[in-house]
Amino acid sequence: MQPLSNDLIKAALDKRGFSYFVDADGDIAGNFQGNLIYFFRLGERQEILQVRAMMQHVFPVEEVTRLYEFCNTWNRDQLWPKAYVQVTDEGQAIVVGEVTTDWEHGSTLDQLDQVILCGVATGCRLGEALGELKSGPH
Numbered sequence: 575m576q577p578l579s580n581d582l583i584k585a586a587l588d589k590r591g592f593s594y595f596v597d598a599d600g601d602i603a604g605n606f607q608g609n610l611i612y613f614f615r616l617g618e619r620q621e622i623l624q625v626r627a628m629m630q631h632v633f634p635v636e637e638v639t640r641l642y643e644f645c646n647t648w649n650r651d652q653l654w655p656k657a658y659v660q661v662t663d664e665g666q667a668i669v670v671g672e673v674t675t676d677w678e679h680g681s682t683l684d685q686l687d688q689v690i691l692c693g694v695a696t697g698c699r700l701g702e703a704l705g706e707l708k709s710g711p712h
Contacts, residue, residue: 575680578621583613586686592694606694609701613690621678623686625693627655627671631704638667644707645669654696671700 576582583602587594594604594613602613608630616622633641638659645657655671662668673693677686 575682577619577680578615578623578677578686580615582681582683582686583615583623583690585683586690587613589683589687590691607698607701609697611694611697613693616674617676617678619678622674622676623689625655625673625690625697627693627697627700629669629671629697629701629704631669631701631708632662633667633708635661635665635667640707641667641669644704648700648703652696652700654692655700657700669700669704671697673697 580596580600580602584594587602587604592604592606594602596602604611606627610628610630612624612626612628614624614626616624638661641659645659648657655673657669657671660668660670673689673696675689
Protein backbone atom coordinates (compact mmCIF):
# COMPACT_ATOMS: atom_id res chain seq x y z
CA MET A 575 0.00 0.00 0.00
CA GLN A 576 1.27 3.43 -0.93
CA PRO A 577 -0.14 6.89 -0.30
CA LEU A 578 -1.88 8.43 -3.30
CA SER A 579 0.59 10.62 -5.18
CA ASN A 580 0.99 12.11 -8.64
CA ASP A 581 3.86 9.67 -9.21
CA LEU A 582 1.58 6.73 -8.42
CA ILE A 583 -1.10 8.08 -10.77
CA LYS A 584 1.50 8.52 -13.52
CA ALA A 585 2.79 4.97 -12.91
CA ALA A 586 -0.75 3.60 -13.34
CA LEU A 587 -1.21 5.61 -16.56
CA ASP A 588 2.21 4.49 -17.83
CA LYS A 589 1.33 0.86 -17.04
CA ARG A 590 -1.60 1.13 -19.46
CA GLY A 591 0.39 3.08 -22.05
CA PHE A 592 -2.00 6.03 -21.71
CA SER A 593 -0.78 9.40 -22.95
CA TYR A 594 -1.13 12.25 -20.48
CA PHE A 595 0.21 15.69 -19.62
CA VAL A 596 0.65 17.80 -16.52
CA ASP A 597 -0.91 21.26 -16.76
CA ALA A 598 0.40 24.52 -15.30
CA ASP A 599 -1.43 23.82 -12.01
CA GLY A 600 0.29 20.43 -11.69
CA ASP A 601 -2.89 18.49 -12.53
CA ILE A 602 -2.57 15.31 -14.60
CA ALA A 603 -4.88 14.97 -17.61
CA GLY A 604 -5.21 13.20 -20.92
CA ASN A 605 -7.32 13.17 -24.05
CA PHE A 606 -9.35 9.99 -24.33
CA GLN A 607 -11.53 9.62 -27.44
CA GLY A 608 -11.82 13.42 -27.61
CA ASN A 609 -12.81 13.81 -23.96
CA LEU A 610 -10.50 15.66 -21.58
CA ILE A 611 -10.04 13.51 -18.49
CA TYR A 612 -8.36 14.85 -15.35
CA PHE A 613 -6.91 12.85 -12.47
CA PHE A 614 -7.38 15.19 -9.50
CA ARG A 615 -6.13 14.63 -5.97
CA LEU A 616 -8.57 16.11 -3.48
CA GLY A 617 -9.07 16.13 0.26
CA GLU A 618 -7.18 17.46 3.23
CA ARG A 619 -4.23 15.15 2.54
CA GLN A 620 -4.93 14.83 -1.20
CA GLU A 621 -5.87 11.21 -0.54
CA ILE A 622 -8.97 11.25 -2.75
CA LEU A 623 -8.67 10.50 -6.45
CA GLN A 624 -11.27 12.02 -8.72
CA VAL A 625 -11.23 10.94 -12.35
CA ARG A 626 -13.16 13.83 -13.95
CA ALA A 627 -14.18 13.50 -17.59
CA MET A 628 -15.04 16.72 -19.41
CA MET A 629 -17.15 15.61 -22.36
CA GLN A 630 -16.23 16.86 -25.81
CA HIS A 631 -19.85 17.45 -26.79
CA VAL A 632 -21.03 21.01 -26.18
CA PHE A 633 -24.69 21.96 -26.19
CA PRO A 634 -26.50 25.31 -26.32
CA VAL A 635 -27.65 26.50 -22.91
CA GLU A 636 -31.25 26.09 -24.10
CA GLU A 637 -30.74 22.31 -23.89
CA VAL A 638 -29.91 22.28 -20.16
CA THR A 639 -33.28 20.72 -19.25
CA ARG A 640 -32.74 17.96 -21.80
CA LEU A 641 -29.24 17.37 -20.40
CA TYR A 642 -30.61 17.22 -16.83
CA GLU A 643 -33.01 14.50 -17.98
CA PHE A 644 -30.15 12.67 -19.71
CA CYS A 645 -27.95 12.84 -16.58
CA ASN A 646 -30.77 11.75 -14.27
CA THR A 647 -31.44 8.73 -16.46
CA TRP A 648 -27.71 7.97 -16.73
CA ASN A 649 -27.21 8.20 -12.96
CA ARG A 650 -30.23 5.95 -12.36
CA ASP A 651 -29.11 3.29 -14.86
CA GLN A 652 -25.30 3.43 -14.60
CA LEU A 653 -23.07 3.11 -11.57
CA TRP A 654 -20.20 5.13 -13.10
CA PRO A 655 -19.44 7.85 -13.79
CA LYS A 656 -21.66 10.20 -11.84
CA ALA A 657 -22.83 12.68 -14.49
CA TYR A 658 -23.90 16.28 -14.09
CA VAL A 659 -24.51 19.39 -16.20
CA GLN A 660 -22.31 22.44 -16.05
CA VAL A 661 -22.89 25.78 -17.79
CA THR A 662 -19.65 27.37 -18.94
CA ASP A 663 -18.72 31.05 -18.69
CA GLU A 664 -19.35 31.18 -22.44
CA GLY A 665 -22.99 30.18 -21.91
CA GLN A 666 -22.69 26.64 -23.24
CA ALA A 667 -23.84 23.46 -21.52
CA ILE A 668 -21.51 20.52 -21.00
CA VAL A 669 -21.75 17.25 -19.14
CA VAL A 670 -19.06 16.13 -16.71
CA GLY A 671 -18.55 12.59 -15.43
CA GLU A 672 -16.79 11.73 -12.19
CA VAL A 673 -15.46 8.57 -10.53
CA THR A 674 -14.18 9.35 -7.03
CA THR A 675 -12.32 7.06 -4.63
CA ASP A 676 -10.96 7.71 -1.15
CA TRP A 677 -7.47 6.27 -0.66
CA GLU A 678 -7.09 7.37 2.97
CA HIS A 679 -5.30 4.14 3.85
CA GLY A 680 -3.24 3.99 0.66
CA SER A 681 -3.51 2.02 -2.55
CA THR A 682 -1.64 -0.54 -4.54
CA LEU A 683 -0.74 0.20 -8.14
CA ASP A 684 -3.20 -2.50 -9.25
CA GLN A 685 -6.07 -0.98 -7.23
CA LEU A 686 -5.34 2.48 -8.61
CA ASP A 687 -5.10 1.04 -12.12
CA GLN A 688 -8.61 -0.43 -11.79
CA VAL A 689 -10.13 2.89 -10.69
CA ILE A 690 -8.34 4.84 -13.42
CA LEU A 691 -9.44 2.31 -16.04
CA CYS A 692 -13.01 2.50 -14.73
CA GLY A 693 -12.98 6.32 -14.87
CA VAL A 694 -11.55 6.43 -18.40
CA ALA A 695 -13.71 3.64 -19.84
CA THR A 696 -16.99 4.79 -18.31
CA GLY A 697 -16.17 8.44 -19.07
CA CYS A 698 -15.68 7.54 -22.73
CA ARG A 699 -18.93 5.54 -22.69
CA LEU A 700 -20.70 8.64 -21.31
CA GLY A 701 -19.15 10.65 -24.15
CA GLU A 702 -20.48 8.17 -26.72
CA ALA A 703 -23.98 8.37 -25.23
CA LEU A 704 -23.83 12.16 -25.37
CA GLY A 705 -22.76 11.99 -29.01
CA GLU A 706 -25.86 9.90 -29.73
CA LEU A 707 -28.00 12.42 -27.82
CA LYS A 708 -26.51 15.32 -29.77
CA SER A 709 -27.05 13.71 -33.15
CA GLY A 710 -30.52 12.39 -32.28
CA PRO A 711 -33.87 14.18 -32.38
CA HIS A 712 -34.19 17.32 -30.25
